[in-house]
Amino acid sequence: MFRKILIANRGEIACRIIRTARRMGVATVAVHSDADRAALHVEMADEAIRIGPAEAAKSYLNIPVIIEAARASGAEAVHPGYGFLSENPDFVEAVEAAGLVFIGPSAGAIRAMGLKDAAKALMEKAGVPVVPGYHGEGQEAAFLAGEAEAIGYPVLIKARAGGGGKGMRRVERSADFAAALESARREAESAFGDGRVLVEKYMAKxxxxxxxxxxxxxxxxxxxxxxxxxxxxxxxxxxxxxxxxxxxxxxxxxxxxxxxxxxxxxxxxxxxxxxxxxxxxxxxxxxxxxxxxxxxxxxxxxxxxxxxxxxxxxxxxxxxxxxxxxxxxxxxxxxxxxxxxxxxxxxxxxxxxxxxxxxxxxxxxxxxxxxxxxxxxxxxxxxxxxxxxxxxxxxxxxxxxxxxxxxxxxxxxxxxxxxxxxxxxxxxxxxxxxxxxxxxxxxxxxxxxxxxxxxxxLADPEPSEEAFALAALCALGFLAAPADADPWGHIRGFRLWGDATRTVFLDHGGTEHALRVATSGMDRFRITHDGVATDIHVQSTDGRSVRADFDGHTLPAKVHRDGADIVVFFGGHSHAFALAEAAGHHGEAAAGGDRLTAPMPGLVRIVSAEPGARVAKGDALVTMEAMKMELVLAAPRDGVVAAVPVAVGDQVAEGALLVSLEPEEAA
Structure with missing residues (x-):
């Protein structure tokens, strides 16, 4: 058995491999990018080596750097996990050329199954049934469209390399084939460096x-x-x-x-x-x-x-x-x-x-x-x-x-x-x-x-009045853990001369809510929201775990506060709130009104909008790539494009302006 292995991966699979290796007495070496320098897999491994900046192409996909890390650490074998280089035959050959063992199949086996069209031909020879479709070398758009017609719609366009649903598009009718093919090729090229596809019959069930x-x-x-x-x-x-x-x-x-x-x-x-x-x-x-x-x-x-x-x-x-x-x-x-x-x-x-x-x-x-x-x-x-x-x-x-x-x-x-x-x-x-x-x-x-x-x-249910009540109490500090062992420190909401009332404003899903919180006794409150009153008796809390009585019904809950953000876990659901004065940091980031903004950091792949062009609501204006996905961002309304401050190849931050429309009265 190996004495030490290097894990050429990150995240949960790296942690999972480390757990088994440790049980077997095998030492582990983690690799990490700059973004992962404090990651859990780095902490769990016996040793860790930096392999480059955050971008995967410069770190987790950088074969020479990973091989050098394995050599420097004295590892005898390399486990690829899944994703990244796990199905790259060139990586297997590089590992073996360095005198190390690849924990996985041979480069030949990976190549045989790496391209879906060639694999299907091989399987037919082995007597394994394959999906009806076109798996050949012809890649001209018109030719593939003809093959799709011959197969019969609906069809599935699939990248011949890779997996994980990348480069895959379902097409219901011939009029949509060309656009779907272009999108599938683009995504496949980005994910696998190979834009070639195959076309298969799509099964109804x-x-x-x-x-x-x-x-x-x-x-x-x-x-x-x-x-x-x-x-x-x-x-x-x-x-x-x-x-x-x-x-x-x-x-x-x-x-x-x-x-x-x-x-x-x-x-x-x-x-x-x-x-x-x-x-x-x-x-x-x-x-x-x-x-x-x-x-x-x-x-x-x-x-x-x-x-x-x-x-x-x-x-x-x-x-x-x-x-x-x-x-x-x-x-x-x-x-x-x-x-x-x-x-x-x-x-x-x-x-x-x-x-x-x-x-x-x-x-x-x-x-x-x-x-x-x-x-x-x-x-x-x-x-x-x-x-x-x-x-x-x-x-x-x-x-x-x-x-x-x-x-x-x-x-x-x-x-x-x-x-x-x-x-x-x-x-x-x-x-x-x-x-x-x-x-x-x-x-x-x-x-x-x-x-x-x-x-x-798809959507989480709206918070119950009990969840709103817990969020309000959390916002006002009534669910915080007692400061010390003093019994007076365990008393919340106590007031000698009658009820005390405070109002808290919470944002949930972009909508502001006003909640009146009245203390009515020791750890007893009445919260009024949208005309509905909820009586709550806080029986116990440590700042996170709460037991509360709602009109005779005692229920557990958990709350978490991080600055202006509050999350209530109640009744099998989680609900996110924010103090209203900080709610400008919440709400929609993608599209609304006259502006189309980036919903998350990513790379601009396609810009379909031009200043002065008239667009309809739902028209694709910008295509981004983020987190291994292609995001198509559409016009938020009918109008005229005023400005397009981004270009293909730009790396944009979350909330960055992508397209602005002229005001509706001017359009």
Whole structure:
């Protein structure tokens, strides 16, 4: 076994690898950019080495610098994690040329599966069914449009390189094909350095089911069963589970055998995932699953496989890379129970999943729900860390395991309701609402489920009067921890000569709210908001955890204050408030009135607006790239463009003016 390994990655996957390596007695070396110099993975590793500035291209994608770091540290092997260089065959060759071991497959295997069109041709030869479509070399726009017509709409344009939903566009009609193709190529070129695409038939009711495979350097290949990753938005996975709901033993055997054939065809070694698209318009059928691609690395969702098999896949990776045979044979592997994983992102589902940046003023994750490991949180951040625009906005993964699907899903919903994050908008509420969707609870999943669920699943509910009351008390300091052991220090709101009344102004979602707070006794208050009075008795508080009685109903809550910002965690929801005098720092940053501003820091990729041009509401004016996403910013109203102070290639800050319109009376 290796004595020391270097982890060529960051965030939660680097932390996750460190935990297994430490258990196995293997020393770890972290690498970091300037943006990550104080990151959790740097703190956890035995040693850490700076590899460059914040931009990934100059740090985490800089092969020579990473190789030099590995040499300088005395590491014997390099673990790539996922993303960044994990599927770059040139990196594998550079690692091996330096006399180090790459903890993953060979460069040849990565190349064989790295381009989706070539991989599909290879799979056809291996007897693995593939999706109907065009996977050839022709890339002329008119030619591809003709192929799409021949396949029949709707079609899916997909980047031939990479993954993660980048460079992927669904096209419903021929009139939209050219614009979708250009956008997909541009995003693919930015993400993978390869703008070539393939075109496939889009299935009306598809499920995304993948099979975890593992090979060693002795010719052995096994599968570790399937995962269902059908709950998606923008072709990106949101909640994954294992096993797949409705899976029969016969279909599991057929898909597992196909995945093993795929891995064996390229002499695969290490952890990999064979992804299938399954047409479930007539239910799960053995003749309706098709090879999509193979991810030649560890997957983000590998913990659900670990949960149902009781295995540590990173340990398997290390053992296989060290030359050991697979720890188990196929007949020794079995499924135990059910598991889910939810991806916690810094993003706003109500604003089209716009990524969020900022400092994590609070980061409280769910407690373990039972001693059998009912909840697991994999994260690479902690309170005080900065979520920057340089990297993917995923900040944690919440994993639950139960004896049945229903039990595991109930644990997931509870765990998500316990995610309490301040300072940055997260998607925990959205994920919890997905758990409550009847179709998802019944296991009737497909990749279009979130789209059909409608707007109601996206936005967090408005705060209850109880939540407003708690925010008001927090703003006035009535929920602060007692200053000392003096019993008089525990008395809040006490007044000898009758009620004391104060008014506090809070901003929520850009709307100002006035709340009158009247003290009516020791730790007793009446809060009036919009004509509604709420009586509250604060039974206990330590400044964060609160127990309060609302008209005879005692409930727990948590509050967090960071300067002018207040977050109330109550009733399974989180609600963000701000003192109204500071609310100018809140509210809409993207579009409104006469100005179009940057919703977050990013790179200007396309400028479609010109001064003097007339535009209609919804017209695309500027396209930005931020956090590995392409953001198309549209005109906030009909009007005439007054000024365009940015140009293609500009790096802009959040709130920067992109386009201004002439005043409506002048337009």
């Amino acid at each position: 598809p499920r995304h089911i993948e099979v975890q495979v593992f090979g060693d350097r002795h010719g052995n290949v096994v599968h570790l069963f399937e995962r269902d990753c059908s709950l998606q938005r923008r072709h990106q996975k949101v909640i994954e589970e294992a096993p797949a709901p409705g899976m029969t033993e016969e279909m599991r055997a057929a898909m597992g055998a196909a995945a093993v054939r795929a891995a064996a065809a390229i002499g695969y070694s290490g952890a990999g995932t064979v992804e299938f698209i399954v047409d479930v318009s007539e239910g799960l059928r053995q003749d309706r699953f098709y090879f999509m691609e193979m991810n030649t690395r560890l997957q983000v969702e590998h913990p659900v496989t670990e949960a149902i098999t009781g295995l540590d896949l990173v340990e398997w990776q290390l053992r296989v890379a060290a030359g050991e045979p697979l720890p188990k044979r196929q007949e020794e592997l079995a499924i135990d129970g059910w598991a889910f994983e939810a991806r916690l992102y810094a993003e706003n589902p109500a604003r089209d999943f716009l990524p969020a940046t900022g400092r994590l003023s609070a980061f409280d994750m769910p407690d373990v729900l039972d001693q059998a490991g009912g909840a697991r949180v994999d994260s690479g951040v902690r309170a005080g860390d900065l979520v920057t625009p340089y990297y993917d906005p995923m900040i944690a993964k919440v994993i639950t395991h139960g004896r049945t699907r229903g039990e595991a899903l109930a644990k997931l919903e509870t765990a998500l309701e316990q995610c309490r994050v301040g300072g940055v908008t997260i998607n925990a509420g959205f994920l919890a609402r997905l758990c409550r969707l009847p179709a998802f609870a019944d296991g009737d999943v497909d990749t279009g489920l979130i789209g059909r669920a409608g707007e109601g699943v």
